Amino acid sequence: MADWDIRKLQILRTLRERGTVTATAEALHMTPSAVSQQLTNLSRQLGVPLLEARGRRVRLTDAARLVLTHTEPVFEQLERAQAALAAYTGGEAGEVRVGAFPTSVPTLVVPAVRALRGTHPGVLVRVREAEAAEAYDLLTAGEVDLALSLAAEAPSAADPRLTQVPLLADPLDVALPPDHPLAPAPDLTLTDLAAEPWIFGGSGPWSDITRRACEAAGFSPHQGHSASGWTAILAMVEAGMGVALVPRMAATRRDGVVMRDLGPDGPVRHVTAAVRRGGESGRAVTHVLQALRGAAAAGAHPGVNPY
Known part of the structure; x- marks a missing residue:
């Protein structure tokens, strides 16, 4: 029977997720040479090639993917065992x-x-x-x-x-300066603000969420200013520099900013x-x-x- 080494299988699993030996080594606090050596040993133990060269990188073979498919339940059971042991010893x-x-x-x-x-x-x-x-x-x-x-x-x-x-x-409300002509408008929608300059980060999840919400409403937002912190975003809104989507659970009260609910069909x-x-x-x-x-x-x- 093949020698199934859990630690080496964890390294192979991490390589599948991280994509490169270097990234795998960083994630596991190992050196790249140690990662390569462990995977070479695992391949020898299992009797099948696990990696193949692709230029300067490596990719998992079909045999490696088959191995990981069958060992996922093992990792799950080990998590359960660890959880059960912690519950037993720690109450x-x-x-x-x-x-x-x-x-x-x-x-x-x-x-x-x-x-x-x-x-x-x-x-x-x-x-x-x-x-x-x-x-x-x-x-x-x-x-x-x-x-x-x-x-x-x-x-x-x-x-x-x-x-x-x-x-x-978590609903996304729109932040407007109080003197904005649409601040008191009934039944405000994102589409009403399609021509406005928008304030959101240049990259990252909030940029993606803002873009997706606006695109779902039928327009691509014009980014007037880039900021990622809510203090900076709301300060610019207060100054009349643009409008912004703000998650309700992140909103902080600011006298110079009007927060408008976009209704039951608004983005979340x-x-x-x-x-x-x-x-x-x-x-x-x-x-x-x-x-x-x-x-x-x-x-x-x-x-x-x-x-």
Whole structure:
């Protein structure tokens, strides 16, 4: 029987996800030569070629992909075993590392932590702020136990590595200066603002969300200014430099800015929690997920719809 080495299989799995030996080494805190050596040894142990050269890069062979297809349930079961062992040895205590995108920290993570102090004081939550897409990378790399992110940045729902849990649909309101002629307009829509200069980041999830929302409304937004922080964006709106979409759970009150609801058919962003497949059975992770659901359902921001 072939010698199935879990550590080497994890390296092969990471190479599939990261694409290059260098990126795999960085993710696993190894040297590229060590990654190559481990995969060469695994190929020898299994008796099949796992990699083939493509120019300066390598790609997984069909045999490697077959191996990973059959070992995914093993990784899932190991996650379950680790979760079960943690529950056995720690009971209601345990540490959960949470990677969370910036606006979710004050609106979801902090209320969840406060709730856990009262219901499960032995559960310790360690928060790592990360951009939406990075949160998933941290999760798959094993650097966090739970990722709080946006569905738009999530891997495919068919991804065998992750279990994704919808938390809420966060409406996107439009921010306008108070003297804007459309600020008091009834039944305001995005299409009404198609000719306006828009303020959003030059790249990243918020740029993508703004562009997709406007394109769904039938126009491509003209980017008048580029900014990624809400303080800068709202300051420019207040100065009459343009308009912006702002997620309701991220909005902060500002006297010089009018926030307009775009109605039941307006754009939303979907917030999800994700764990590695099998990890959701861990007691501490379950308590954190329940607390996050409670924070999402608490209605701290009117119009935010929990699932």
